[in-house]
Structure formats: C-alpha cells, structure tokens
Amino acid sequence: MMTVMATIIGCAAICGFTVWRCVSLVTEERKQIYILDGDIPFLAERAGLEANFIMEAKAHIQLFHQTVYTLYIS
Structure with missing residues (x-):
C-alpha cells in the first residue's frame, strides 16, 4: 500500500x-x-530609448521637411 501511495504522489509531483x-x-x-524573413525567424532585441533617439529625430525632421516642401511645390 505504501509503494502505491508513494508512486501516485511521485507521479503527481512530476506532473505538477x-x-x-x-x-x-x-x-x-x-x-x-x-521577425520572420521568409521562413527563418530572427529574435528581435529591445534597445534603449537613448540608443536610437538621434536617428529617429533626424528621420522625423527629414519627413517633416519632405512633407512641407512637397506641399508648396505641388
């Protein structure tokens, strides 16, 4: 009886x-x-906010200038 109880308790512990x-x-x-490239998954790593701040600021300024100056030229 003790062997059966020990086996049941052991199996329950392993399953849990x-x-x-x-x-x-x-x-x-x-x-x-x-990120999927075709069928190959790549793990994306999180970067800090300071790492890309200058590049993002330049991209926002460039997009703003492109938007504003194309409105006046058209």
Missing part, C-alpha cells in the same frame, strides 16, 4: 512540476518578439 515549468517557459517566450 512539468505543468509549472511549461507554463513558465511559454510565458517567457511570449515576452520575446520574432
């Missing part, structure tokens, strides 16, 4: 650990972003 680990892995994977 497996479910907990699977849920934590899925939650961790959902925090990552993948």
Whole structure:
C-alpha cells in the first residue's frame, strides 16, 4: 500500500512540476518578439530609448521637411 501511495504522489509531483515549468517557459517566450524573413525567424532585441533617439529625430525632421516642401511645390 505504501509503494502505491508513494508512486501516485511521485507521479503527481512530476506532473505538477512539468505543468509549472511549461507554463513558465511559454510565458517567457511570449515576452520575446520574432521577425520572420521568409521562413527563418530572427529574435528581435529591445534597445534603449537613448540608443536610437538621434536617428529617429533626424528621420522625423527629414519627413517633416519632405512633407512641407512637397506641399508648396505641388
């Protein structure tokens, strides 16, 4: 009787650990972003706001100038 109870408790512990680990892995994977290039997935890495600030500012200024000056030329 003790062997059967130990086996049932052991199987329940293993199943519980497996479910907990699977849920934590899925939650961790959902925090990552993948970019598809054809059929090949690439992991995108998050950059800080300061890393691209100058390039984004220049792109916004260029887009503004392009928009404003094309309105007056047309």
